[in-house]
Amino acid sequence: MSVRTTRETVDGLLPSPEPVRFVAEDGTAVQPPAGYPAPDDERLVEAYRRMVLGRRFDRQATALTKQGRLAVYPSSRGQEACQIAGVLALRENDWLFPTYRDSVALVARGLDPVEVLTLLRGGWHCGYDPAATRVAPQCTPLATQTIHAVGMADALRRKGEDGVVMAFIGDGGTSEGDFHEALNYAAVLHAPVVFFVQNNKYAISVPLAKQSAAPALAYKGIGYGMRSEQVDGNDLVAVLSVLTSAVEHARTGGGPSLVEAHTYRMDAHTNADDATRYRDSGEVERWEAADPLARLETYLSGRGLLDAEEIASARKAAEEFAARVREEMNADPEADPFELFDHVFAEPTPQLREQRALLASELTATED
Amino acid sequence: MSVRTTRETVDGLLPSPEPVRFVAEDGTAVQPPAGYPAPDDERLVEAYRRMVLGRRFDRQATALTKQGRLAVYPSSRGQEACQIAGVLALRENDWLFPTYRDSVALVARGLDPVEVLTLLRGGWHCGYDPAATRVAPQCTPLATQTIHAVGMADALRRKGEDGVVMAFIGDGGTSEGDFHEALNYAAVLHAPVVFFVQNNKYAISVPLAKQSAAPALAYKGIGYGMRSEQVDGNDLVAVLSVLTSAVEHARTGGGPSLVEAHTYRMDAHTNADDATRYRDSGEVERWEAADPLARLETYLSGRGLLDAEEIASARKAAEEFAARVREEMNADPEADPFELFDHVFAEPTPQLREQRALLASELTATED
Amino acid sequence: MPTTTPSTIPTVTSSMTMAQALNAALGDGLREDERVLVFGEDVGPLGGVFRVTDGLTKEFGEERCFDTPLAEAGIVGLAVGLAMGGFRPVIEMQFDAFAYPAFEQIASHVAKLRNRTRGRLTLPMVIRIPYAGGIGGVEHHCDSSEAYYAHTPGLKVVTPATPDDAYWLLRDAIADPDPVVFMEPKRLYWSKGETALGDRRAAAFGRAVVRREGRDATLVAYGPSVPVALQAAEAAAQDGRDLEVVDLRTIVPFDDETVVASVRKTGRCVVIQEAQGFAGVGAEIAARVQERCFHSLAAPVLRVSGFDIPYPPPILEHSHLPDADRILDTVDRLQFDDQPDVLHLAREAS
């Protein structure tokens, strides 16, 4: 008393046997699998500009840790194709649920860089307005945000909005139970959500081989009845094409998707981490050859969509942006200790009022 | 920089497109897929005897709830092919991690029925000796036992034993995060464990359609790089064949497997549940036609492996067993209130000694 | 975005069980505000294993009251996302111990989101948890888990002891702008009481209530222990001892005024909780009372609780659960000096 699953059903849920690719590592075009339209040239040029800016911002943020202006910074150098395509695939009324790794994506979405860095600067837990930007607070407890994304997607559907939700997650995060529950809820609720796994091969020091024995993480989709795809995460054209179709599929009522991007974390986990303890430089060098920014630059130049002038102007814009960030981050962050009691509840409880008063007495005592 | 997954790799991890079957609902033999040997006739006849006994025990246990001798009982009527094959596929030195639903399996493994019922009788949390029987306590927190099973499997491997671990779980339990974590750990550790999902179509009142959108739960295996199979859960011959090969595959170092059995929970979730609130009798009647015991009886009789005499003797043995259970369960369970303090730690803490003394004073006070 | 429809629910008073009162509160909550959603395991067609959501799917449809896949972190996380999206989820954890898989979602997100976002995102949601024992439940079905939530900043924790409080506290919890962990004492689900349903807001939320006036000592209790405390007070009255019984109703926020006023009046206090005692809510109450009433106290604040053991199997739960006798024995010790029986007994024991 159970139905036969046809080869078609199964194939419709499995990812392509190898990562979708539009551009080879040397920047030359390759034939992508059928069904993935090439993004417009303007979008690609815009993506290039944001990649240049994103990488410069990332380098600036790392520098700020050395100057003690940031407590810690998890770099996404090498993952820019994912960071930029991930937000370019979204509209303004779509929601993004990012992790601590995704500051470049937030900047690319147009969030104020200083507000983005407020968390890592230690000023507050979230510096930007999630409601206004439709970007959830950068999430640290791994995979927990993926379920929130499903809830938000269901909320958008209930309100009759055509917004879509994108949840970012890393390869390590896919091992958490919450990821499993989120994918299952999304599939059962047929929620307009896209799960975007940036498989950068490491969870801090733990390599993918110790994380999963799956042929690819994208093969998890079928276990939930969810369409899935894998893509070359250092090929912006491919990531943008695959994510855009996943987002539009969700927007038009097609349901959720799982997309895995194969990329690489070029820097250590954070500035505080020492990657030499667990991986050799040779591996890192091999991935240098796959650099997403150089690849897109070569590809666009080859197609005559970029010239030296445009490249220079993109770099100039990035330098100006970085200078502004450096300058604004040089001021010490402001903080009011009494704000600690303001947002625990809508109204502080009598107990919190007592504690606030206690702090007030301590502060006046130290003043005089 | 990522390898292509071949169709062969993928197919090797996917379950058969339809549940493996040896015997049709009418008891006639059908052609099973290649690679699944038919179990020996003796094993099948032995399985039949245990199915007859198991079903009788199950009916007796339900009766005991009406007589107030059991607090609650979750019946497995209709799932006997899974309950019996699940333990027949194991050797004595293998471990079983069962749920509250699997009392019939424990009895079939030879555990004392009264010890098995101790939990549901309210006498203690586990009535049998897990170390001696190699059967973990029946687990209530859903899916949590699946990770313990992986740990035990890894322990057996470390000790150089050739034991295998089988973890039982229901369809609903597969939605829990712990199930995901257990499958991933098993695959990464290449642990000798078999995850046996008894998909009886309901999680209390929640039907499978609200639980998962997967083509079949067995399709979850590939997402962990784990071989998987689906089987007609009401065909004992098929379940025994598929589980035996999964167990021997694990025993010979082949690693873990996921097996889904399509079956049906004929009774309500427990005696306390009212199934009429969420399913119609028509559905239940349709499944009556797929009854695993009648099917095996017809099949074995048809092959001349069973005659009226053997059937009668099996039923007689079952009646005697039920009578013994009824009788032994008629005595009130014994319980020593001071045992409450004996097993919290190896040695009671000073605080527990105080509390024990307090209880002693209360009990002497009530005596006089 | 759906909004609140001015509700006009007539006020009717009738005798009902706590389960029925909770069911009525959920119905009125769904009726009053379109943004309210009820979901969890088996809360749909079945109406919940305790029937607290009985009939809601039938009346409000699958969109408003629905069954989720079987995953508690998923239920809570889904509620977080829906609340971020403007809805007001009222979710059910089927039993106390089965909320533990959701502990990270509750402690790291539900409790913190308003604070993390400076109030830009808020989580008006209710997590209903049937808790505690006394119903002959098997292991994992009888935990008293209130302290885990009460100790977590950002959560309000409520537990009713009467059907009327159950109705009004739940109505208030649903209307509250913050996440509320609503702890329902299982064994009181079938207890009956006069309940006034309808269209007003009660003052129960955040306020303790004196259930019985007395002069000689104060019994502070909440949830499942309130009827036990009242029973003990009745028995004590026979022996001419006049005990006051305070029902907290809300653990967070805590009503210091009512408790302190009572203890300053009586000069003696026994705190009662069903949960294992160590580092429980009763410890907080005892600590607060002696901090605030020290010079009014004629004796130490004593505690009555379950033992520090995993919840017992059904046939032994009566030995574990605080009953009127354990309370009365403790009240007797309020007269004693620095050497409470327990230490003395401990020496005997060792």
Next chain:
Amino acid sequence: MPTTTPSTIPTVTSSMTMAQALNAALGDGLREDERVLVFGEDVGPLGGVFRVTDGLTKEFGEERCFDTPLAEAGIVGLAVGLAMGGFRPVIEMQFDAFAYPAFEQIASHVAKLRNRTRGRLTLPMVIRIPYAGGIGGVEHHCDSSEAYYAHTPGLKVVTPATPDDAYWLLRDAIADPDPVVFMEPKRLYWSKGETALGDRRAAAFGRAVVRREGRDATLVAYGPSVPVALQAAEAAAQDGRDLEVVDLRTIVPFDDETVVASVRKTGRCVVIQEAQGFAGVGAEIAARVQERCFHSLAAPVLRVSGFDIPYPPPILEHSHLPDADRILDTVDRLQFDDQPDVLHLAREAS
């Protein structure tokens, strides 16, 4: 089945950080008993994010010290299965708040398995949890979660304040027949102290220690608060107030004798914890002390703790954390009457 090899570890005393002392204890534990296994996230080649497992994989191999996939319920559940199978897992939760996904495994299995099986299955395992703040960590990296475990029957809860205690308490925890939640105060990882390593068993486990003798009042502290309490005591000494400082070391089991003896001597007590105060371990201590020392107390037992708020962002943590001044202000209030400042301030505030 591998068994214990009689260990012959020479005793050497040297100055080291708490992180180094813990690392040494793990090494000696692995050396002493083949059944000991160390695993968790990044504990292998990296040596843990705090380097507490540094070098262990190199010395003992991947089989004895290894990285797991990223899932905390999985880590704890795997440890449960391995312990059922005769091993002695010593696992690491990377940070306090990242143990929450494992809460069900800890509360429903780790704490209960011995009891459920009448002692036929036991779980000799250690769950190491770096906890509390003071290191400028971002959200979810600074929770004080000890009360969740201390309130759960079946768990022993330990937290060292010196490198020497860290070494011996961890050695004892590894050798203990029961599950031990070993809470490591992050901010003390780099604090140095004389540490005697080697082959003996310490008496630290289960016993509090008087870190400083004093006559006027007792400060009860544990883990990260011990150095702060000692600092306060030094400062008080300048003003001629002589404070005794008790370091609990083990929260469960609790050493009533040492604490009670001290408070009966001094007649005054302040309990210090970094965690949010409500229903925390400090509440338990205050409740116990007044239960057992009532007639010796000249003032209520007062508590110093973090506020009942989510852990603050780095630039504000100093306002939240109990410091010597907060302790001294509280000690000053030990002289007062029934009207503690806080109530008075509360009225002002409202």
